[in-house]
Amino acid sequence: MARSMIQRRQEAARERDEAYDATLKRVVRAARPAPDFNKALAEARGGFVGEAIRDPAAWRPRMKSRDPARLRLAAARHLYARYPVSGALERIWIDAGGLDVGEVRLRKSWYVIAARGGSLYKEAAGRWLTRKEVHRFLNPPGDLSFEAAFWQAVARSYTDDLGLALSIAHSKIAHTPRRQFAFWREVVWFFCANPAPRALVDDLVDYLAACRRRDRGYSLKGRTLASLERQMHDWHRDLATIARIEAARRRAGRAAARAGMAAPEGGRWDGSALADWSWKPSAKEPRARREEYVVRQLSSAAELVAETRAMRHCVSTYAAKCIAGSASIWSLSRRGAGKAERLLTIELDRCDRLVQVRGFANRPPLPDEQKVLARWAKARGVVVT
Template sequence: MKRSMIQRRQDAERERIELCNAALRRVARRARLTPDFSKAIEEAERGFSGEVVRDPQSWHPQMKTRDAARLRLAAARHLFALYPVHAMLERIWIDDTGLGADEVRLRRQWYVTAARGGSLYKAGASTWLTRKEVHAFLHPTAGLSFVEAFWEAIARSYTDDPALALRIARSKIGRTPREEIHFWREVARFFCVNPASLETIDDLCDYLAECRRGDPGYKLEGRTLPALIRRMHEWHHDIAAIERIEAMRRRVHGRAASASTANAVWAGSPLADWEWVPSSKEAKAKGERFVVRQLKQAEDLVMESRAMRHCVSTYAGKCIAGRASIWSLRRCTKERIDRLLTIEVDQQARAVQVRGLANRLAHAEERNVVERWAKARGITLR
C-alpha cells in the first residue's frame, strides 16, 4: 500500500532523531576510571616491604591523575621518603624502559636508601664510586639522567670545571657498560686532564671502544690527545679502505656473496699457512717460532699495510680476482708478535715481492726463513 506524505515525513523525522542520538552517544564523555591507589602502593612496596617508613594503609592521597606511573611515584614517596630526593633518582618509579630487572632493582634500592636518609656508599655504591663521588651523585646538575649524574660525579672528582664535567657526563662515556667502569673511568680522567669538545670525545670513544675490543689490556697511560686524534683518523681511514675493498669484492662476486659477512673475505690461494720452530736452545727458551699466514680478509690486509707502512692494501683487487695472494711472515715469542715481511705470490706460485717495514728488503735471517717456507710450499723465489 502506498505510504502517505505524512507517514514519509514522520519516518524521515524518526531517522533524523536516531542519527542525532547516535552522534551524541559517540561524543558523550565516558565515565573516568577511579585511580587505582591500591595497585600503586602494591607496586611501590614490592620487594621493599621491610624498609617502609610509613604504614601503606595510611596512604589516602587526594590525587586526580589516573597515570599509573605517577601514582607509583607518589606511593613510593609515601612509603620511603623521609627526605627529598633528586628527580633523577625518582625517575625509576615513572619509567624503566630498556632496563633489565637487576638494574631496575638497583636504582629503586638507591632511591629507597637515599629517601630514608641512609648511606648510599654503604648500600653498594662503593663498588663504583668513592664517598666524594657519591655525594656529587646525589647533588647533580639539574636535568641530568641517572647515568649522566653517575658520570658527572666521577668527572667532578678529577676536575673543578663544572662545564667540563657536564660535557663528559653527556658524552658516549655514559653509554658504556658499568662492568667496564675501570677502563672508562680512566677515559673520563684523561679528558679531564686533556679537555676536548663533546664531538671529539664522542669520536674518540668509538675509537677507544674498538681498541678495547681488539686488546682487553689497552691503556691510556702515556698517551696524548693529539696522538689519539691522529690514530683515530688513521682508524677512520682504515675503515674507509675496508669499505672500498668490500665494494670491490661485491663488484667481482656479486651482492649475494657479501650477505654472509660484514667484512670483505676472499678464497685466496689453496696453499696452507706455514710454521717453523728453530731448534736452537736460545729460540726454545724464548718460545720463538716463525709463521707465514695468508691474508684473506680486508681488515687483515689494511692492518698489514698500516703496520708495515707500505701500500699492500691496494693489492686487494688482485687478491679478490685471484691473480695474487698476500702472505705475512711473523716472529712469535712468549712476549710478543713481530711482523717481519709481506710477500706477494702470483698465480704461478712465484714470490714476486718480498718487502719489510717501509718497503725495505729482507734481512739475511728473514731470507733464510722465507726460503724454508718456499721450499715447503713449492713456491719459486725470484
C-alpha cells in the same frame, strides 16, 4: 506544488544535519578507569618487600593521574622515602627503557638506600665512587639523568670547572658499560686534563671503545690529545677502506652468484688453497728464545687494513687482486713472550709463486727473515723466482 530539485537537496541536507545532531546527543562518553593504585604498589614493592618503611595499606594518594609511571613513583615515595632525593634517582621508577634487569635492580636499590637515609657509599656505590663523588651524585647541579649525574660526579674529582664536568657527563662516556668503569674513569681524567669540544669527545669515545675492544690492556698513559685525534682519523680512514673493500667483495660475490658459482661467506674471499704455517726454532739454535714463526693468509678487508696500518705500506690496495683470485697476501710474524711482532708481508700470484716481500715501511727482508721465508716456501711448495 512540486518541489524543485534545489529544494529537495536542501531538505535532504537539513535532514542529514538533524540526524547527525541527534546521534551526537545520544553519545555517552565512556567512564575513565580509576587509577590502579594496587598495581603501582605491587610494581614498586617488587624485589624490595622487606625494605619498606611504611605500610602499603596506609597509602592514601590524592592523585588524579592515571599514568602508571607517575603512580609507580608515588608508590615508591610512600614505601621508601624518608628523605627527598634527586630526579636522577627517581627517574628509574618512571622509565626503565633500554636497561637490562641488573641495571634496573641496581638503580632501584640506590634509590631505596638514599631515600631511606642509608649510606649509599657504604651499601652500594663505594665500589665505583669515592665518598665525595657519592655526595656529588646525590646532589647534582640541575635536573640530570642517572648517567649524567654519575659521570659529572666523577669528572668533578678531576676539575673545578663545572661546565667542563657537565660537558663530559653529557657525552658518549655516559653510555659506556659500567664493567669497564676503571678504563672510562681514566678517559674522564684525560679529558679533564685535556679539554675538548663535546663533538670531538664523542668521536674520540668511539675510537677509544674500538681500541679497548681490540686490546683490553689499552691505556691513555703517555698519550696526548693531538696524537689521539691523529690516530682517530687514521682509524676512520681504515674503516672507510674496509667499507670500500667490502663493497668490492660483495660485488664480486653477486657476480659469482649470477655465474652459478658459490661465493665465500663470513666477509672473506677464497684466496690461495695453501694452508697457514708455523715453525718453532730448535732449542739448540743460539737465537732461539721460545719463539714461533707464523705465516698466515690475509683474506678479509679488516686483516689487510690492519697489516697496512701496522707495516706502514700499501698492501690494502691489493684487495681487488685478492678478491679476483689473481693474488694472495700473507703475513709473517714472530710470536714469543706473549707478544706478536709482524715481520714481513708476502704477495703470491694465482700459481703460488712469490711476487714480492716487504717489511716495515717497504724495507727488504733481513737475512734471518729470509731464512724463515725459505723454510715456509719449501714446506708449502711456494715457487721462489
